[in-house]
Structures are given as structure tokens and as C-alpha cells.
Amino acid sequence: MKRTFLLTLLVSLSFLSLKAADKGGEEPVDLVNPFIGTSNFGTTNPGAVCPNGLMSVVPFNVMGSDLNKYDKDARWWSTPYEYHNVFFTGFSHVNLSGVGCPEVGSLLLMPTTGKLNVDYKEYGSTYDKEVAHPGYYSNHLIKYDVKTEVTATLRSSVARFTFPKGESHVLLNLGEGLTNESGAMVKKVSDTEWEGVKLQGTFCYNSQAVFPIYFVMRISRQPLASGYWKKQRTMKGAEAEWDPDNGKYKLYTSYQKELSGDDIGVWMNFNTEANEQIDVQMGVSFVSIANARENLEKEQSGKDFDIIHAEANRKWNDDLSRILVEGGTKTERTIFYTALYHTLIHPNILQDVNGQYPAMESNDIRTVSDGNRYTVFSLWDTYRNVHQLLTLVYPERQRDMIRSMIAMYDEHGWMPKWELYGRETYTMEGDPAIPVITDSWLKGLRGYDINKAYEAFRKSALTKGKDNPLRPDNDEYMQKGYVALHEQYDNSVSHALEYYIADNALSRLADALGKKDDARLFYNRSLGYRHYFDKEYGMLRPLMPDGSFYKPFNPRQGENFEPSPGFHEGNAWNYTFYVPHDVMGLAKLMGGQKKFVDKLQSVFDKGYYDPANEPDIAYPYLFSYFKGEEWRTQVLTHKLLKEYFKNAPEGIPGNDDTGTMSAWAVFNMIGLYPDCPGEPSYTLTSPVFDKITIRLDKAQWGRDSIRIETIRPNADAVIIREVTLGGKPLNRYRITNDELLKGGELKFYLK
Template sequence: MNKNISRFVCSALLSLPLLVSAQERKLVDYVDPFIGTGGHGHTFPGATVPFGMVQLSPDNGQAGWDWCSGYHYSENHIAGFSHTHLSGTGIGDWLDISVMPLLYPLKDETADIRATFNHRNEKASPGYYEVELDNKIKAALTATERVGYHRYQFPNQSIPVLRLDLGFHLNWDSPTETYVKVLDDSTLVGYRYSTGWAKVQRVYFALRTSQPFKEAILAGHGVQSAQIKAAKTEEKGKGISAQLVFDEQQKNIEIKVALSMTDENKALQALGEIGDWNFARVKNEAADKWEHELQKVQVSSSDEKLKRVFYTALYHTCIAPSLFSDADGAYKNASGNVLKMTNNNQRYTVYSLWDTFRALNPLFTITQPEKYTALLNSMLAFYDENGLLPVWDLSTWETNTMTGYHAIPVIADAILKDWPGIDKEKAYKAMLASAFQTGRGVPEYIKYGYMPQDKMGHSASVTLEYGYDDWCIAQVAKKLGKEEDYRKFSKRAQAYQHIFDKNTGFMRAKNSNGKFVVPFDPYLSEHDEVKAQYVEGNAWQHSFFVPHDVRGLANLYGSHSKLSQKLDSLFSVKSELTGGNTSPDVSGMIGQYAHGNEPSHHIAYMYSFLGEPWKTQERVRQIVDSMYHDQPDGYAGNEDCGQMSAWAVWSIAGIYPANPASSEYVIGSPAADEVIFRPGGGKELCFKAINNSKRNIYVQEVRFNGKKYDKTYFTHADIINGGEIEFIMGEKPNKKWGKKKDSWPQSAIDSE
């Protein structure tokens, strides 16, 4: 066998028992959708397929921050099963088209219909959810891209009822207009318009039952099935409900609920995604879709817990963005315009960009070769519709949530990696629109070179984030040959230098008069958009957000070693926060490092920019081991639409995009013995950790395709075509490895 070929099979003889074992146990078996439903993870356990429009999941009927997904593991009530859910966010919305099985028809529409349950009688796996309620009704859920498929079993001495509640809402969401129409004795159509985090939301549905119902009770008005054509069979209002009453002998009822964001007719067409009544087949097909996603990354480890953590994390990276268009690419946006994607693209929504630009989107450039073009072009479609790239796109509405304009690093990363199917000139024009917009304090930022606190809150965070986004624009300008723009945005990218306080060693809010805001407390965290100097955090967490110029930041401290010492302090100081309204997002603490929120996610990798990669290895392994586990509270904070999970996927493998638009992945400390990425086209990228263990956390040596490799990072071009990376691990740090400057990841200051 050719030696080069033998490297690419990644020690096949040694791995053979593991591969056989993997064939016996599917990867979906390692996924636990309940991970993240406890603590502050804010995930949901219900049925969905990768990036699907439908997320069919139980709702507890409880409001509150920890019920942003509609469900929290601490609860034992279910109020219904709705068809749209957000995964891991910090704001509650959606929960559209709720269905609840009942033992008897309701006489009082205002009655509490919540049913209790025990977690012992609850199961979930990718694409499937089931529960037996304490009243003995059994519910099972599965889904396709646009259809939620329900199966209900009713106990004896019941009159089976399925209640459709278009008024159901929690937290930020509330209905503004709802409509239902009975077409025949097994089909309903309608819509739910609502407002909330996204001010305009429209969801259309078509519901079909496996058995005819004998009566439909619309908002309290009963219609016998025999009278449907003659009687009033539609209702409109703010919170319309419909009780579908079945024959007492019919104890097994299935329903299909199809969604469209365009109109009811498109919802009826979407019912065709499931052409028969074979629940087991649809469930298996959903599992197969998930298995296809999970097979893109093969993990070998004797640690079963680590594999559950890893594959659940990989699962969570494939839920958002969510499908928004019909099969033909059509959709109705927040402005009410019916539009259509071109070139066989689909439209997606749920862009939590303040979170996902850091690790999830770079991961997509490896794991989503088929879908990422559509995800990117959906952002450009948003630009076409609104004149700006999205900040936080929900149901095509700009929520303007969080700071920065972080569609820019996502698109920049794609352009710099030569991602196909993107109009680069149009994308660049869209970037400039965001960078010169008249809102979000951008004119003040340009005028002063930083964001003045007395002009807009979050001065320190906004300055740092705009500066990074500007660096991304500069790199694209350089690639496209726009030298003047390259120089302009490279200068803007140094905004961080204007707010650094050398006396305290922190980035601080500054007023328009050039003076720092006083008093100053680096432990202060105020969850307030007007007076807070940092968004969802404090000076400790935000002062290190200069991923494009770590060594330029070190120069402000006086030396690389002094910045390294400051990073050491971050991990060792007290974990308490001060302030009367501290942000609940600041969680997962190691000192003042807060893994439960995204601004900290790159920090452990900064040591490698300073010639001390062994410190990166030490901290990364500590974070992996302490901040992720396989229980409902297995995330340190909001899962945030895949970002918290993407950090784990990268770091368990052994690398991380510390500067997410640099096309570089910094080496950390691999936790798994072997991880194989399959980026498409039959290629495989194999990471092997030799002598790996809980104690052997330090990299002694790296080999790339059999040759000694001295850099502390890999480029996208290095790895996208596949190959074998070997990390030789040991119990003690090798402080010589990665010490030389020519082995360090790039920093903007180096090109000055």
C-alpha cells in the first residue's frame, strides 16, 4: 500500500474494533436531547430534523427566563405540544400552533388543561419524543422538514379530544390575530399572527387527522361533522381554539400538522411531505437524517460520557438556522412580501450571530458543504429586503438584539475561504452598508474612533466588537483588491486601543470628552442597555476581545508575558459579580472566566498567540471537563443556537477558530482519542491523540500527515482536503513546543 494512502486511513487496523462497534451502535444513540433542558441551557427535547421548519416539542405552560424554549426539566406539567421552538436562546418566542390531547371535551375554554407527567415516562432521541401523561394519555411526536407528526393513545373510559390552541403563548410572544377553518371532517387550515421579540410573525398551518372527528368545537361553538358544509366552520380572533372530538371507540389518533410561512395553501401542499399514515417510517427517516449529520464526525473514545456530550453537541449545531421557506423556495417576509429564493436555495431564519459567528459558523464550513451556501444567501436575502445585513434575524424580522454587526465575520470567513455560490461583490457592498449605517451608534463610533458611553450604552463592548468586524471587512477588501478600503478598515480595527486603560489593565467605557467613565469596578455586571458599559458581562470578560490582534493587545500591556499574567489572573480571581442587576448570562465561572456566555469563548486559546500554548492546553481541558456533562444541566449557560455546542465539538477534537474569520484553527488539548471529520467529497480529516488520558493533557509534539509540525495552528487550506493530524500527549507541559514566534497564529500587529 502507498504510504501516503495509509496515513489517510488513520491507522485503520488499530481503529477496526471501534469502527465495528460504531456500526453496531448508531451515532444517534449517543444523543440525549434532554441535555441542556435543565440549568440555564434553554434547549428543547422535542422532535425536529436538521435545520427544519418544525420543532415539535412539549411546553410546560410556565413563563420565565428558564422557559425560553417552552420547556424546563424542573417542571412536571405539559400544557401542549407546539410546532416552533428556539434552541438555547435567552429570549422566549414562537411556540406556534399548540396541540393538547384531552380525556373529555372542555366545557370551560378558560380551564387549566395542563397535565402532569413523570420524567420516568418520557423519552427523546433525534427526531422523536414520547411521554405518557399521568392521565394515561400517551403522546409520541416525530417530524419532517415542514410537518409535525403526532400519535396519541387514549385510555379506556375517555372521549378522545385534540385541542388546537392558537392563543397559547409564553414570555415575549402574544397572538395578534388567529384563524381556523374546518375544510372537512379530517382537515383544518388557518394561521397564527403574533408579536413578541420579533414584532411581526405569521405562521400558516394545515392539520389533518388519521380518523374523522365527529365534532369540531370552534372557540366554544360546536359543529357536527355532518353539518360542516352547512354550518359556520371558521373563526377569527386573537386566541381561537378548536376542539376535535372523536368517537369514543377510537382510542388511537394520529395527526399531521404542516407549516408554511406563505399561506394556508402552501401548508396544505406541505402535508405531502408525509403521504401516508406510517408513524414508524417517518420516525426512522428522521433518525436517518440525523445519523447522516452525525456521521460527518466520527469520535473514538473509551469515555462513553464524552461521546454523549460530543454527539449531543453536534446534534445541537444542526437545529438553527431554521428553514423558513416552502419547498419551492417561496416565503412571506416580515414586511408581508411574498418572495422566492433562487438557484434552488431555501430561506432560513434564526440567526443568533452575536453567538454563532465565533465557532458555529466556522464549523459549518467543514460540516455543511451542501447547506451552507443557502444559509449564507439567506443573510444576503435579508440585506436585499432590509438594506442591512442581519444582526439577529427572527422570522425575517430584525430584532436588533445584542451588539456588533456580526453577519460580517460570518460572510468574511466564507469569502476568505472561497466558499462557492456567494456573490462576493454584493456581499462586500452589504458589509459596507452595515459599517456605514446611520443607526446602532455607528456614526458616533466613526467620529470618535470608539463608541462614547454618553452617546450609547455598552461603550466598551460595542467598540471592541465593531473594531473586530471592521478588521474582517479589511481582510475581504484586501482579497478583492480594494486597497483604500483595506487601509481604512485596518485603521478602524484598532479601535480597541482607544479604550484601553493602562492603569487598570482593562478596556473601559469612555465618554465623548475622552475621559473614562467613573467609578470603575471590573467585577461590575449591569444587565441594562442604557447605563451598562459591557453587554452581558464585565470588564474581566470583555477586555480580551481583540481576537484579530492579540499581540497588539499585548503591546498595550507592555509585553507578551504581562498579558499572559493578566489572563492567568482572569482564571484565578474571585468569581463573584457586583452590581444590583447582574446579568444571568454570566455563568460557568472559573475565576472571572465565564464559559456560560460567549465573550469568554476564545480566551483560553489566547496563550498560543503569546508563545505559551501549554497554558491553552491546560485551560481548554479544564473547561471541557468541568463545563460539559451528560445530564439535563449539561451546559454552563444558554446553548445559544449551537455556539456552546460548537465550542465543545472543536475543542474535544483539538482545535478552535479563536479568530473566527482568520481561516486559522488554534491547537488546544484534544479530549477524544480520535476524531474524524468528513467535509464531503469522500475526504477525511483525522485527529489522533496519542497517549491521551485525563492526566496527559499537554501536547508534546504534533505530526501532520506523518511529518513533524511545529506551528500552533492549522489553516483551513491545510485541513479541508483531509489528512491525518497526530497529537502526542503527555502529563507535563512541553514549554518549548510553540515558543518560537514563527509558529504562532497571525495577529494584525504583525502585518503593520
């Protein structure tokens, strides 16, 4: 099987395209390899999607055959596509990128030929000739000799199937998908249009967080015949004897009104000429079928596949071109632009073209007044770096995301934690909305009601646990300053560490808003991590309700996603240094700089560092807090980038976490990292590229761009000899966002 990512040059209308074209015609969009992260549990996918688009169309290859190495039903599985799988059962519409729990990935659209067969275990096909680039995916179905192509607008998609001569079919399977929820309704509207709704949900064990996707599907040619199927319930006895469809997929040949059920679908029959192309459009909405139809019509009216494809490509190039890099290898540029691509998938827009969206945790439908309503907030992940990247480079999006978060508070009474299409899944822990918004505010991003945000933050920070879905263990936290371990795997330390970071950010915001008492209160709370410090191990260690340390204590327990007392998805080694707001305080507890640095270095030397999950991903930057130790940061970031980020399906170390791993790569490759969420600063490291131009929104940041230049004696040099900011030497490795913007130009001289 040969796969390529398309390097064909598409005419880009980007205002930056000329500039890029000057450099040999290499457009950022053409450097993206959507197959990066599609194996090794990166859980990204090569499907077609627009930047921050609601719709994505993804080749679904994780069910139906033993030929597949990974099967969604045979193990824990959270992505519609795996690079090494081979059995394709259709294109799923609306998908998550880089998450760790199965969700959405349904409305499976499949072309077939020959005798009609609606059993996916039988109608699936192996494939070859995979091609993917931003906004486009194609393959060739070996069993049917059908070429498939898909592209997308923000809220709709179009598939183009090129059939051989003979009996052909298009199937829409509403029974299967990545989500563990079931149940759908479909109705034929005309000979070329169907509408319906499919339930989604149960994301990450939350069986109540369910929500509907509404859809309208149109086909470019009237089928010779069409109908539904439904897998029949298994009956017994007399019923079973007389019903020929008992337990089977029953074909409905004349019935064409509403069909509902757990496992239903639509079939269409055609007689196709050789190379005949049939297009299938799909519009979706989280509000209503009418809105799905309007989305489809408004976004595709008068446009064919090629135009939609070209527009998607151009949108991506425009967005990716906000950071232009020069130098590095083509592989490095590919890794960079693919990482940037991955940071621009989620959060994605939720509202329909008419502005309507499902209000948070409500049956209400509301309308955005201006801007976009965003969804898919995986905040425990993205508060660390994705939103910092968006704030600097895509501030209009970050502003709308903040507005969306504040609107969620309005609608639901709480800031989001892990919001998914209008439902709160309460996945992971902490109060991550606080650092996300605080960071933006302190950097000067405006255009939202910060007082209402503050009100929301204060509510979650001060509400008793039983009434507090964000901080369920808030009573003990407020009273004792820490959360004790009450159950073996209650993640108590992880909970508290997140609260400390949130409270540090909240303290800074309170200070900025002139609320000095609050600032002091939350600052003091943020230092409560010290309770967990155990001198014996020199590490953070779970505390019991009586105040004693948990024992027996094994700091390594919890590696490889095994459960660990007190820690969530990690162990004491992955969490001990996660006090980014009080690095010096932690160092002092540990006995000073040398002990801190030695211990931190041992994390890397002994293989305790987990590059595949969030708690310790800022560890490499902590060395830079200490004079003379900054080289460690620089060496490590280059080493880790090389080791874990590749131009390959295995090119992301683990779940991309809606772009968090990718944002780590983006920041590292341009020499900056926001290592303390809620603090408007970056720690510097040596960039991968020689010249980096970050195009800025001048109205927001007061300048058109930032330039980052790196002068290296040789290609392997990674250690910084000198840094200048705005032409002046900088004798430190940490700068604020204001300093960066004021200076405008960073120059790294490596040695």
C-alpha cells in the same frame, strides 16, 4: 419520573452506518441525548425536529400550574420546555432551540380524556415515561393514561396519541404559547382538516418584529363532534348578566367558519377503544395556508408515523456521522454528538416545498432558485464558531446560509444581525455577517455573490448612524474611532468591540478582493479598540463623549447579567481580551506577554470567566498565542469542558444560543477552535477523543476526510507534547484552514 433517551437501534440508511456499526453497533444518532441543555437555562428542548428543519414539535410544560418550578408568565422565560417542570399542556409546533428571548412555541396540540375542558390550567397533565431521541419524543400523560409520540419532517409533524377506552379529545390551543404576541384565526376545512394563522413576535423587546405562522392540521379519524373555543372578553353590567360566557371559555358547537381572536382553539370529541391510536398531522408555512397544506402533503404523503420517524432518525444519523469519533467515554461521546446535534438545528430552512418564502422585512413572497433559504440567524452568537463548523463539515449548508444572507440584503437593504423568520429583530450589536461570510470566502467556499456581499458590508461600515440599523453609532465610531458612553447602559464598548472585529474581517476580505485602500481603512479602524485601554486598570474601560474614562469604574460590575456601563451581558473582565484580531497589540498595551498572560490567567483563577455567554468564550485560546503558554489552553479547555458540559439536563452552561455553546464543545472536543472570527484559522488544543474522522465534501475541500488522532500516555493526559500535521511536526498551535485541509491528518502526542 423516569426519562431515557432512546437507545433502540433504528436501521440507518447512512453510507456511514456500516462503518459505525462495525464498532459495536453504536450509531451517532443513538448517542444523542436531547435532554442535555433542557435545564440550567440551556433552553434547548427534547422535541422532535429534523436537521435544520423548519418544524419542531416540543412538549410544552411551562404554563398553567404551580406544580411547575418555572412559569413562562411569572418570570423572564424563553423555552417551551424545562426538564424539572412537570405540568404538560400540549405539543408546541415550531420552536427555537437555545435562545434567550421568548418566541414562537405555539399551536399547542393536546390529547385529553373525560369531560371536555378547554382551559389549559385544568386540562394540563403531569407525565412520566419520557423518551427522546433525534426526531422523536414521547411521554405518558398520567391524568389521562394517554401515550403521546411526536415526530417531524422538515416542514410538518405528526403526533400519535394512544388513548384508553372512553370519551377522548384532541385540542389545539391557539391562544397560548411562548411568544408574547397573540391573535389567531382558524377555520374548519373538512371534518378532518383545519387551517389557520397565528401571529408570533415581539422577540427580545422588539415589538414590531411580528410575523405569521400558517398551518394546516389533519386528523386520522373523523371526530364525533368538533368546534372552537374562544375566551370571551369580560363584559360589565347588563351585557355581563345576560351572557353566560362572559369572561369564560365559550364553546362554539355549530359555528365552523373562520374564528379569530386573542385566545381561541379547536376541540374534537371521540369515543376511543382501548389503545386506539389517533394521528394528528400539522403542516406549517411562513408564506400561506396553501403552502402549509402543500408542505404537509408533499412531505407526508404515503408515509405513516413510523416511516416519518425512521426517516428523521436516518437524516440525523447521516448528518451526525460526518464526524466520527472513537475513544473517550460513552458520556463524552454522548456530550459530543448531542452538541453536534444542537449545532444543526438553527439556522433552519424557511422556504416551503415549492420554494416560496417571505422576503426579508417585506410583504413580498419570493422563490428560491436553488438550495435552501435559511432563517433564524442569531449572528452575534453564531459568528464565533457555528458557521466555522458548518463551513468545514457542512459547506453546502453554509453556502446556502450565505446566499440567504445576501438575498436578505437584496430584499431589505441590509445584512442580517438577528434575523427571525424574515424579520430583523436587531438583537445584540455589531455587524456579524461580515466575519461569517469573510471566514467562508477566505477558506475558499464559493457559490455566492461575494461582490454583492462586499457592497453590503461596505454600506454598513460606512453609512451614517441615523440611516444605519446595524451600526447606529457609526458617526462617532467613524469620526473618533470609538463609541462613547452616552447613556448609562448603552453598551457602547461592546458595540465598538464588535465593529473592530467586523472591520478586521472586512479588511481581510477587501484585501482578498484586491481593494487595498479599503483594506487599509478598515484595518486601521479595527485597531481603534486601543482608545479604550486604560493603563491604570490595564483594561478596556468605557469612554465618555469628552474623551475621558467613565468613572467610577468597577471592572466586575455586570456579572450575572446585571447591567454594566459600556458592556452588554458582561463586564470589563469578559470583554477586555476580546480583541482576537490584535492579541499581540493588546499584549503590548498591557506591558507585554507576561502581564497579558497573568491577567488572563487571573480571569480564570478569580472566577471572572463567564462560560455561559459569548464575549469571553475564546479566552482560553489566547494563551496559545504565546510560546510556552499553550499548555494553559489545553488544561483549561479540558477543565471547562468537564465542568460545564455534561450528559445531564444541566449539561450546557447557559443559553445554548442556537448552538454556539454546543459548537464550542464540538470544536474543543476535536482539538480545534476558530478563536478569531473572520480569520480562517484554528487554535489547537488536545482532543478528547483518540480518533476523529471528519468526513468532507471532496468537491469542496479536495479530500474525503480529515483524521485527527491523539496518542496519550494515560487517560488523564491533556497537555500536548508534539503535534504533527500530515505527518510533519508542527511547531506552533495555530493553523489555517488551508493547512488543515492540505495536511489532512493531525496527530496530537500528549504528555
